[in-house]
Amino acid sequence: MQCDHLINVKNIDTVPARSEIAALVKHDRVHTSLYTSNDLFQLELDRIFGKTWVWVAHASEIPETGSFKTTEIGTQPVIVVRDRKGTVHTLLNRCRHRAATVCEHRSGKTNSFVCPYHGWGYALDGSLRGVPHPESYADQLEKGELGLVSLRTEQYAGMIFATFNDQIEPLEDFLGAAKKWMDLFMKQGAGYPIKTGPAHRFRFPGNWKIQLENTTDGYHFPVVHRSFLSSVDKQTEEMLNFVDGSGYVEDLGNGHSVMVMIPELVDLEANLDAPIPERFSELADALRAEHDEAQVRRIVRAVGGSGFNLNIFPNIACSMAFFRVLQPVSVSETEIHHAVITMDGGPDVANQARLRLHEHFQGPMGFGTPDDSEAWERVQRGATSGEDLWIMLNRGLAGEYRTDDGLRSDVSAETGMRAAYRQWKKLMTENEQ
Amino acid sequence: MMTSDSALFTAMAVVNLEGDLLDQGEFNAWLDLWQRDGLYVVPIDPAETDFKNTLNYACDDHHMREKRVTRLYSGESISTTPRARTLRTLSRFRVLEADDNTIVVRGAQSLWEHRKGHSRHYAADITWHLRQQGERWLIQQKVIRLVNSDDVLHSIGYIL
Numbered sequence: 001m002q003c004d005h006l007i008n009v010k011n012i013d014t015v016p017a018r019s020e021i022a023a024l025v026k027h028d029r030v031h032t033s034l035y036t037s038n039d040l041f042q043l044e045l046d047r048i049f050g051k052t053w054v055w056v057a058h059a060s061e062i063p064e065t066g067s068f069k070t071t072e073i074g075t076q077p078v079i080v081v082r083d084r085k086g087t088v089h090t091l092l093n094r095c096r097h098r099a100a101t102v103c104e105h106r107s108g109k110t111n112s113f114v115c116p117y118h119g120w121g122y123a124l125d126g127s128l129r130g131v132p133h134p135e136s137y138a139d140q141l142e143k144g145e146l147g148l149v150s151l152r153t154e155q156y157a158g159m160i161f162a163t164f165n166d167q168i169e170p171l172e173d174f175l176g177a178a179k180k181w182m183d184l185f186m187k188q189g190a191g192y193p194i195k196t197g198p199a200h201r202f203r204f205p206g207n208w209k210i211q212l213e214n215t216t217d218g219y220h221f222p223v224v225h226r227s228f229l230s231s232v233d234k235q236t237e238e239m240l241n242f243v244d245g246s247g248y249v250e251d252l253g254n255g256h257s258v259m260v261m262i263p264e265l266v267d268l269e270a271n272l273d274a275p276i277p278e279r280f281s282e283l284a285d286a287l288r289a290e291h292d293e294a295q296v297r298r299i300v301r302a303v304g305g306s307g308f309n310l311n312i313f314p315n316i317a318c319s320m321a322f323f324r325v326l327q328p329v330s331v332s333e334t335e336i337h338h339a340v341i342t343m344d345g346g347p348d349v350a351n352q353a354r355l356r357l358h359e360h361f362q363g364p365m366g367f368g369t370p371d372d373s374e375a376w377e378r379v380q381r382g383a384t385s386g387e388d389l390w391i392m393l394n395r396g397l398a399g400e401y402r403t404d405d406g407l408r409s410d411v412s413a414e415t416g417m418r419a420a421y422r423q424w425k426k427l428m429t430e431n432e433q
Numbered sequence: 434m435m436t437s438d439s440a441l442f443t444a445m446a447v448v449n450l451e452g453d454l455l456d457q458g459e460f461n462a463w464l465d466l467w468q469r470d471g472l473y474v475v476p477i478d479p480a481e482t483d484f485k486n487t488l489n490y491a492c493d494d495h496h497m498r499e500k501r502v503t504r505l506y507s508g509e510s511i512s513t514t515p516r517a518r519t520l521r522t523l524s525r526f527r528v529l530e531a532d533d534n535t536i537v538v539r540g541a542q543s544l545w546e547h548r549k550g551h552s553r554h555y556a557a558d559i560t561w562h563l564r565q566q567g568e569r570w571l572i573q574q575k576v577i578r579l580v581n582s583d584d585v586l587h588s589i590g591y592i593l
Contacts, residue, residue: 106583198477198488201585227510231500335585340488348486355488360497365475365490367504370512370588 015039018429025425027418028394034424035207035383035391041331048314048427049074049328051165053174055316056080056090058196058323059158060344061107066124069107072327073162078151079103079113080160083124088155090162091126091148102148107197113148126150157182158194159316177252177405181310185318187268190302190350191295192343196323199339200363204373206380208314208328209420211336214372215311215319216249216259216416218242219395224375228367231360233279247307247411249396250403255313255423257416261320265307272297280304286349299346303353311416313423322358332380338362338369393417440531444538447563447570452521452542455592460502463592468564468571469495475593479558479578490582490589501592513590517548529560536563536570542577546591553587556580 016039024031024040034040054073057080061069068081070093077093079102093101095115102113102122112129113122119132126148134141151162154171156179161171172179186194204211214220222229222243229237242261249259260266264274272294276284280300287296305321317324325337340358342351361368383391396413409415435443447466454463467473475490484492493501508514521544530537542557562574577593579586 200477200488200490202587203585204587224511227504227507227513230507230509231504352485355486356492359489359492363490364586364589365593367500367510370590371510373588374512 015043018431022425022429025421026390028397029390029392030421032383032387032389032391034209034421035380036331036387038331040428041207041328043428044328044424045074048424049076051163051168051427052314053154053161053163053168053171054314055159055312055325056153056162057088057160058194058339059088059155059160060193060195061197062088064109066109066111067107068103068105068110070103070105073151073164074328077101078162079148080153080162081110081124087125088153088160089125090151090153090160091122092151094148095120096128096146096148097131122148157186174254175256175312176254178254178256178258178310178312181252181258181308182318184267184308185306185310188302188305188321188341189343190268190299190346192346195342195344196339199323199325199337200358200366200369201335201337202364202369202373203329203333203335204376205333206376207331207383208326208334209424210376210379211324211326211334212311212314212420213414213417214376215309215317215324216257217412217414218247218249218259218261219412219414220372220375221261224371225368227371228361231367235277236279243412245411248408249411249413249415250408251406251415251419251422253406253419255420256311257419258308258310259411259416260308261411262307265301265304268301268306269298272301276300277304280353283349283353287347290347299343299350302343303350303357305354305357311420313420321354322362334376336369393421435531435533435536437528437531440528440536441526441538443570444528444536444561444563445526447572448523448526448538448540448561451572452523456519456521458505458516460505460592464498464502466572467495467498468566468573471495471572472574473498474575475577475579475582477582479580479582484576490586505591510590512588515548517546517591519547519591520545523559534565535573537561538563542593544593546589548590555589555593557593 056071057069062082065082065084068079070079079091079093081089093103095102097118097120100115100117102115121129123129128143128146151164152166153162156172156175222241239262247260247263251257284296284300287299310318315326322341323339327335329335342354363369393414396409396415400407400409407415451466473493474484477488481487504510505513521542523540523542525541527539529539539560542559544555546553558578560576561572563570564573
């Protein structure tokens with residue numbers, strides 16, 4: 001029998017059983033196949049990105065009626081849009097007629113979304129408004145059933161999340177102990193509303209979880225970022241040499257974690273009488289022309305950013321002074337956005353300082369990001385060798401202790417990664433809802 | 434008064450020299466080609482003109498250009514060790530403005546980088562503002578508008 005014209009279908013036996021997946025994550029290590037298995041990646045799109053809350057936007061990106069942005073949840077294109085009542089909708093970017101995307105702009109403002117293929121038009125809430133030449137359908141077009149698919153969307157502290165899972169807990173319950181860190185992070189508006197964007201957008205050839213781990217990886221900083229540390233003033237260099245310091249990493253539950261690198265910069269509004277760092281003295285002088293001393297100190301403190309990285313599983317981090325967004329592309333490719341944060345209506349000179357600080361470290365031409373990217377690429381490449389080996393995540397286990405919010409250990413502990421993989425295991429192995 | 438042909442020739446000489454210095458890794462000589470208050474910019478939005486109040490890939494004053502060069506030579510950065518080899522061709526020059534002390538010239542840059550088994554192409558529209566200082570023409574501003582600047586990029590571990 002000739003086999004070469006048989007249709008090649010996916011062998012369902014290659015999908016690992018839940019018990020097999022569970023065996024890949026131990027309390028102190030994960031199996032290399034978590035970086036390299038395409039079968040696992042496809043399951044992640046379904047069981048993680050298709051089941052949990054996924055960050056899609058910051059409220060400042062869609063400030064007005066009709067403001068929208070396009071993004072992806074997992075690999076599925078969506079539109080996040082504000083309607084006439086101010087309600088935010090997350091809509092699948094797919095015409096209900098023959099599936100064409102209805103919007104290819106990254107962001108903008110509109111009254112409606114019109115499919116470019118046959119002209120079906122949708123309102124800002126996704127409802128189908130009209131189709132050209134409807135007579136051919138007679139009474140067989142159920143317009144009420146053919147709106148753009150709308151996902152459950154909730155927000156906290158200006159951060160907007162969506163989910164395909166109607167059964168999931170409310171966003172605030174999912175965020176849990178992460179909420180207080182989100183509130184602290186927003187203090188870098190210094191009293192002005194936080195404004196997000198634009199972002200440095202780049203890709204690296206590696207699995208998305210390598211980047212997820214990195215957000216609470218204090219251990220790599222003095223090694224990978226040696227060249228960045230050489231490019232800053234002594235005071236900043238000492239501040240960023242935090243691995244031997246009194247910071248900590250804390251597992252906040254549900255896969256979320258925080259790494260506090262600079263404990264004195266957890267609450268940006270505390271201890272404002274502390275001396276202004278030398279590197280900001282020129283900025284402070286410029287601000288004094290139009291602001292009282294208390295406000296000068298508040299703004300200067302905000303410009304430097306928070307002293308912690310908050311990792312919210314699975315795709316967003318509040319990372320010192322910016323939002324880090326990750327999007328899985330394939331098992332071995334990931335897209336990262338580093339979105340800048342400025343003070344909306346704040347002093348130009350202060351926002352300029354924030355922009356230059358962001359450019360200094362972040363993005364494809366920054367002094368930090370390319371070195372991170374190189375390290376992650378090497379992880380992915382190394383992981384193709386010795387596929388039966390394990391990724392070790394036991395740093396800081398010895399000193400780990402329980403807190404009100406979860407588990408805490410030293411600043412270079414791998415506690416945050418263990419938290420993320422515990423959630424990964426839960427989502428990848430729990431029964432269908 | 435400078436003729437348009439001599440302005441074009443003068444600009445091409447500076448710009449070709451700059452490109453060669455960057456491809457050959459002569460970064461200190463490149464620094465010397467700049468006005469001290471000059472600005473090196475790689476914007477995200479190709480239509481952007483207010484560089485100081487927007488996010489760019491790079492918006493380097495003299496100090497940042499020096500730091501960038503120091504980093505490339507330092508051996509401390511794993512993304513630039515080994516450094517990417519680059520080869521750029523510069524063409525399609527058009528003088529936009531010229532007087533006795535200033536030339537604004539726009540050109541096309543087609544740059545190939547090669548590093549660790551991968552080659553990548555970056556095309557850009559570049560505008561140079563050149564200013565005469567004594568006998569020399571120095572770069573006052575260089576704005577590199579990558580054709581894919583508002584899309585997803587990969588690490589650029591060299592100077593565009």
